[in-house]
Amino acid sequence: MIETDLAEKVFNNDRRAIARSISHIESDNLKADFLLNTVYSKTGSAYKIGITGPPGAGKSTITNQLTKLYRKQNKRVAIIAVDPTSPFTGGALLGDRVRMNDIGMDNGVFIRSMATRGSLGGLSNKAIDASDVLDAAGFDIIILETVGVGQSELDIAQAADTTIVVLVPESGDSVQAMKAGLMEIADVFILNKSDRPGSQQAFTALQTILMIKDHDENLWLPQIVKSVASENKGTDEIANQIERHKKYLIEKHLFDIKRAKQLKVRIKNIVEQRLKNHLWSDISEGSLSASLDKIINKNVSPYFAADKLIEIFKEKL
């Protein structure tokens, strides 16, 4: 398929064209470049929701329930589920299967899993690229779901308009969330599985932590929603909080500022990724191995060798 045709089909919400476009993005080929340049002008109307949290917190169940709620409002929903995991398993296959049975048959829903295969660095770029395609395809809501375990995943969750952090009452979870930097990025908290013992303590602990953070009345104060996603309890309130946050962003004229900030991060990431790709195609294995021998023989240090390689790279540019 010629790429202009592909873009055209994406604009017409052709599911196969969307899937193929994301595959181009995943394989990082030239078609993806052309496509992304083409679709970009049509982006900007989808509302992006990021959902993150520790493994097993119930992120996909919440995503599914939210999706069903938005479908009742006749909104079209796209889900990008990012699992930054091993080449060994290829991602959360079980979760996908459950999800597909639940909402996968709905034509107003598009679901795509993206897993790293050894290249975590590029994944957040690629997930955001995929959201451009879905945005251009006219989806009203794009949900970016990621396991909150590393910087890359936080990057993805932060690329959304509203970022939701899902926690469970298990002891220490709120502390872990704090340590993992999740507290800083949350616009909405969900305390899922809130029918479990210890739920009230976890709620209080979380609230205390939130209160410690400096805030003035103009600043957004995230609310904590208690939910039992498996029984669809709390879904309406989650949607309300997302709506409340959206209104806040618009009323305080923060919406465009937030998107501009995200764009800046995105460009920086793209530049770094591209330069990295240039780098290792320009520097031969030979130069690297030669440096290696010298270092092993303790003639030079790794830093000295690195500087030499950068010199080579500069000359090649």
Place this chain on the structure above:
Amino acid sequence: MIETDLAEKVFNNDRRAIARSISHIESDNLKADFLLNTVYSKTGSAYKIGITGPPGAGKSTITNQLTKLYRKQNKRVAIIAVDPTSPFTGGALLGDRVRMNDIGMDNGVFIRSMATRGSLGGLSNKAIDASDVLDAAGFDIIILETVGVGQSELDIAQAADTTIVVLVPESGDSVQAMKAGLMEIADVFILNKSDRPGSQQAFTALQTILMIKDHDENLWLPQIVKSVASENKGTDEIANQIERHKKYLIEKHLFDIKRAKQLKVRIKNIVEQRLKNHLWSDISEGSLSASLDKIINKNVSPYFAADKLIEIFKEKL
């Protein structure tokens, strides 16, 4: 202090000089460069052990017990504990305090915590740099302890001669480990807290997963050690497995090959990090903002802008 003096003091195992050197590395200054080039020739004799696993698995307790065991053998032990966490908490302070009371008063032990402060990318480089300093200072054993939650932390654990993955019997943990890529990097498994219910099932599950992996008789097959680190149960067996792995590496002539491979990864990471630093000092905020305006107005795509910025960077080089 002049840097040659500092290096000299490091060689003499001066604790304050070691601490100061690692601080230079953390703040990424020119003194660190000079120092790392100087100390490198004296590295290579320490045996490096990487310990990783999910939060709360008992990594620091195991590290402490192993340290006490090695101290009885009169080996000098350095510990680098990496906590890739929030600027909010500044790392595992509580754990550090417990640790200091336990082994921190011993002059044959050196403990250093390194936490990211917004710069996860550079942390694995810095932890490995710090291990160079400790190696040159004459420590026999260097333990690199990291939370197994992201690529960076796996990089650190893999920079060791023997990599240990710590799991607990909680359901799903072995599956999570598999998903997080921990299975591929483990030379030794520890099933800690093995007095808990479900321990035998977890052991069997883990063993089954290990058996699925292809292996011939020449290949290293990691053993699973059951431990209760809080009661110092299993520590001897952990040390035995580390020793067994060391012997295997030496007998199969894999030791130098492994270190050369690690060195290659290390140089690549240093080159990428340095280039990244060059990049954003060469590209002005002005160029970035100009691009940003065009993208926001949908005149160009982020990819187009990124390519323009790379052009600017090439010209500056």
